[in-house]
Amino acid sequence: MAAAVLAVAGIVLPDPVGRTCAVAAFAVVAFVPVIRIGWLGIRWWKRGDRRYASLPPAIVVVIAIGVLLALA
Numbered sequence: 369m370a371a372a373v374l375a376v377a378g379i380v381l382p383d384p385v386g387r388t389c390a391v392a393a394f395a396v397v398a399f400v401p402v403i404r405i406g407w408l409g410i411r412w413w414k415r416g417d418r419r420y421a422s423l424p425p426a427i428v429v430v431i432a433i434g435v436l437l438a439l440a
Contacts (some may be wrong), residue, residue: 371396403433 371393378390409424 402428 374389374393374396377390377392378386380386381389387431405424405427412418412424413422
């Protein structure tokens, strides 16, 4: 919902504010899944399930490799 509101604001508002809203919309779409992965890892660790708690760092590494390949 926040990304949708920011994206519409990015389209409607004039350049300096609109551009900032568009960048914020992209940041929300890009970083919320990574934050959720971290939250799940912490939750699994606290519940004592070390097998599932070891997966989020690996997923974040895969995401980082994808970002680096996209930038290259």
